[in-house]
Amino acid sequence: MVTDLGGIDDRSFNATSWHGLELARDELGVEIAYLESQQQADYAANITQFIDQGYDMIITVGFLLGDDTKTFAEQNPDVKFAIVDFAYDPPLDNVLGLTFAIDEATFLAGYLSAGMTQSGKVGTFGGIEIPPVVQFMVGYEAGVNYYNEQHGTNVEVLGMDFFVGNFESTDDGRRAGEDLIAEGADIIMPVAGPVGLGTAAAVMDNPGTMLIGVDTDW
Known part of the structure; x- marks a missing residue:
């Protein structure tokens, strides 16, 4: 998971997204990790790091990561992505937009x-x-x-x-x-x-x- 600004304990989307991954680890046995973004310039580097490490599912948190998520999803069609609080129109085949009414x-x-x-x-x-x-x-x-x-x-x-x-x-x-x-x-x-x-x-x-x-x- 790549966080938005605010840190993993932001009491907002970063925190709730990470809590969901912790539940997935405990209940499904998946391997999880996160990288915190200190500035917007970190988004691309953090996504790249996870791709290079072989993660096949990357979750990005927040609309600010929308452009970088789209770029890397298109460049890496075999990697699945999800993005919190954002969706694409038209949708991308390997990206799930997680939005709520x-x-x-x-x-x-x-x-x-x-x-x-x-x-x-x-x-x-x-x-x-x-x-x-x-x-x-x-x-x-x-x-x-x-x-x-x-x-x-x-x-x-x-x-x-x-x-x-x-x-x-x-x-x-x-x-x-x-x-x-x-x-x-x-x-x-x-x-x-x-x-x-x-x-x-x-x-x-x-x-x-x-x-x-x-x-x-x-």
Whole structure:
């Protein structure tokens, strides 16, 4: 497995993907290994290393590895690949794109948030403005809007155009949370992987506010 940035213990896709491989090792007896990417330039080198070592299944984690995964999959048709949170259109014969209809889940989170908010304002923000992140946020907003339609309320969603530009900085997450709280949001759903841990810290410092986490159970 080749990780995205953030490390193997990112409490996001890297961590959950590795946990799945650990289960495969324990239950199926497969040999597993991972290489951590410290920067985007590491993606190609890490994939190459696994190919050179003879691994016949390589899992890459995250949309940022999409281009390199495609390149090496086309160059190595006998190697199977899977990529987390990304898929190709048209699909590649030796690549499995692992995606999830997350907007359906966040729709429910938005509906619940609209029913629980005391301020009439809820918030969200993204890490980087890419389709998988926007999909989370759009589903959340749709859930709030549906609650409003069904109950005659006017709950407002803040932060739909708010992206911190990364998936690593907990300081950015704290600032984003503090900004949304200052604007009146009492429920926040950060869609930024480990960045959300900083938002959680801001929520803990502000009694009466709540947070909806993503990717893993913090």
